[in-house]
Amino acid sequence: MQALSPSTPNNLKSLVRPAPARAWMGGRAVRCAFRSDPVYFPNGVGHSHADWQSSCAILSSKVLSLEQPAGKSGHPDRVADRVDPNLVPIETKDSPAPSVPAPAPQTPKPISLFKITPVPVHDSQLRVAYQGVPGAYAEAAAEKAYPNFEAIPCDQLEAALQAVELRIADRAVLPVENSLVGSTPGNYDLLLRHRLHVVGEVQMPVHHCLLALPGTRLKCLSRVISHPQALWQCEHTIRRLAPQATREAVNDTAGAAEFIAENGLQHVAAIASARTAELYGLQVLANGIQDDCSNMTRFLMLAREPIIPRTGRPSKSSIMFAPIEGEGAAVLFKVLPAFAFRNINLTKIESRPHWKRPIRLVDDANGRTVKHFEYMFHLDFQASMAEVRAQNALTEVQEYTSFLRVLGSYPMDMTPWSPPPPMSSVDSD
Numbered sequence: 018m019q020a021l022s023p024s025t026p027n028n029l030k031s032l033v034r035p036a037p038a039r040a041w042m043g044g045r046a047v048r049c050a051f052r053s054d055p056v057y058f059p060n061g062v063g064h065s066h067a068d069w070q071s072s073c074a075i076l077s078s079k080v081l082s083l084e085q086p087a088g089k090s091g092h093p094d095r096v097a098d099r100v101d102p103n104l105v106p107i108e109t110k111d112s113p114a115p116s117v118p119a120p121a122p123q124t125p126k127p128i129s130l131f132k133i134t135p136v137p138v139h140d141s142q143l144r145v146a147y148q149g150v151p152g153a154y155a156e157a158a159a160e161k162a163y164p165n166f167e168a169i170p171c172d173q174l175e176a177a178l179q180a181v182e183l184r185i186a187d188r189a190v191l192p193v194e195n196s197l198v199g200s201t202p203g204n205y206d207l208l209l210r211h212r213l214h215v216v217g218e219v220q221m222p223v224h225h226c227l228l229a230l231p232g233t234r235l236k237c238l239s240r241v242i243s244h245p246q247a248l249w250q251c252e253h254t255i256r257r258l259a260p261q262a263t264r265e266a267v268n269d270t271a272g273a274a275e276f277i278a279e280n281g282l283q284h285v286a287a288i289a290s291a292r293t294a295e296l297y298g299l300q301v302l303a304n305g306i307q308d309d310c311s312n313m314t315r316f317l318m319l320a321r322e323p324i325i326p327r328t329g330r331p332s333k334s335s336i337m338f339a340p341i342e343g344e345g346a347a348v349l350f351k352v353l354p355a356f357a358f359r360n361i362n363l364t365k366i367e368s369r370p371h372w373k374r375p376i377r378l379v380d381d382a383n384g385r386t387v388k389h390f391e392y393m394f395h396l397d398f399q400a401s402m403a404e405v406r407a408q409n410a411l412t413e414v415q416e417y418t419s420f421l422r423v424l425g426s427y428p429m430d431m432t433p434w435s436p437p438p439p440m441s442s443v444d445s446d
C-alpha cells in the first residue's frame with residue numbers, strides 16, 4: 018500500500034475556521050468561548066474581543082457529536098459544518114436555554130435533531146491514518162483501539178493528521194511518549210498546529226527486534242536504522258551487541274525493515290517488531306533489544322470532532338496552557354489547586370519552551386535584568402469534560418492563563434499489562 022504524503026490535497030486553512038454556536042452539556046446550558054486564532058486565547062472571561070465568538074459542541078448526557086456529510090470533494094462544505102476544537106467552557110449554570118445570549122449575525126442555522134448522528138461510528142468503518150508502513154507500532158496501536166480498522170499508512174505524521182482533516186481518514190494515531198525516553202519531541206506541538214481532538218489513548222508494550230537479511234551476523238553489522246525513538250530505546254543494547262555499527266534515523270521502524278529487504282542491504286539491521294520480520298522476510302538477529310523489557314509507548318487517537326466520554330467511566334482529559342505574560346512557572350501555584358480542590362487527579366504534567374515567547378526578562382534584587390525561559394504546560398487529568406468539576410476547574414485555570422486549549426477527553430486505556438520476557442539473540446559473538 019502506498020503511503021500518503023503531505024503533498025496530498027491541502028489548503029488546510031479552508032478547513033480550520035471554527036464554527037460559532039452554542040453548547041449544551043448534560044442538559045445544562047454552557048456558554049463556551051474561543052478565539053478564531055488556532056492557538057492563542059486572550060486572558061479573561063466573557064470579554065468582547067472582536068475575534069471571540071460563541072462556540073458550540075452538541076454534548077448531552079448521552080454524548081452525541083456532530084457528523085456532517087462531506088461535500089462532493091470529500092471536504093466539509095461550510096465553515097458551519099465543523100465543530101470548534103478549542104472548546105473552553107467559561108460559564109456553567111443551571112440556566113435555561115433562553116438565557117444564552119442571542120446568536121451573532123454570522124451564526125449558522127440552529128442544528129436540528131435529524132442532523133445529529135451518534136458517535137462513534139462502527140469500528141469497521143473507521144479508516145485510521147498513521148505514520149509508517151504496515152508493521153509499524155502505530156499500526157498495532159490503531160488495531161488495539163479499533164480492531165476492525167482500515168489502515169491508511171502515511172509517510173509522515175503531518176500527512177496522517179491532514180488525512181483526517183481532509184476526511185481521507187477518520188482517525189490519526191499520534192505517538193506521544195515512551196517509558197524509556199520520554200515525550201516524543203514535537204508531537205504535542207503538532208496537536209496545537211492542527212484542529213483535531215484527542216478521542217482515545219492506547220498504551221502499548223514495545224518489544225523491539227534487530228532484523229537483517231537472512232544469514233547476517235551481528236559482528237558484521239555496519240549500520241542500524243530505525244525511527245529515532247526506537248534507536249534511543251535500544252541505545253545501550255545496540256552499543257553492546259554491535260558497537261561498530263553507526264545509527265541512522267528513518268521515518269518509522271517498519272519502513273527501515275522494508276528498506277533493507279527491498280534493497281537487499283547487507284550489513285544493515287533495522288530495529289522493528291517481530292511481525293515486521295515476517296512481513297518483509299527478514300531474520301530476527303536479537304529479540305527484546307529495548308534497554309528495559311517493560312518498554313511502553315503511549316499513543317493518542319485523534320478525530321475531527323470531540324467525543325466526550327460520559328461521566329461514570331474512567332476518563333482523562335488533556336489540556337495545554339501558557340501563563341499570563343511575566344508570570345512564568347509560578348502559574349502552577351494557581352493552576353494546580355484548581356484540580357486539587359475538586360479532587361481531580363493529575364496523571365501528567367510537562368513543560369516545553371514557549372515557541373512564540375521563549376524569553377522572559379526579570380529584574381533581580383541587584384537591579385540586573387535576568388533572562389528566563391518562558392514555558393507552556395501540558396497537563397493530563399483524570400476526568401471527562403462532561404463532568405461539571407472538570408468544567409469548573411478549567412473555568413478557573415482560564416483566569417490564570419493567556420492561552421488554554423482543551424486537546425480532548427477520552428476513555429483511559431484500562432487493558433491489563435504484564436512484563437514481557439527478557440532479551441534473546443541468535444548470534445552472541
Ligand SMILES: O=C(O)C(=O)C[C@]1(C(=O)O)C=C[C@@H](O)C=C1
Nearest residue numbers: 153154155192244246269270314
Ligand atoms: O516507527 C514506528 O513503528 C512507530 O510507530 C513510531 C514509534 C514512536 O514514534 O514512538 C512508536 C513506537 C515506538 O516507541 C517507536 C516508534
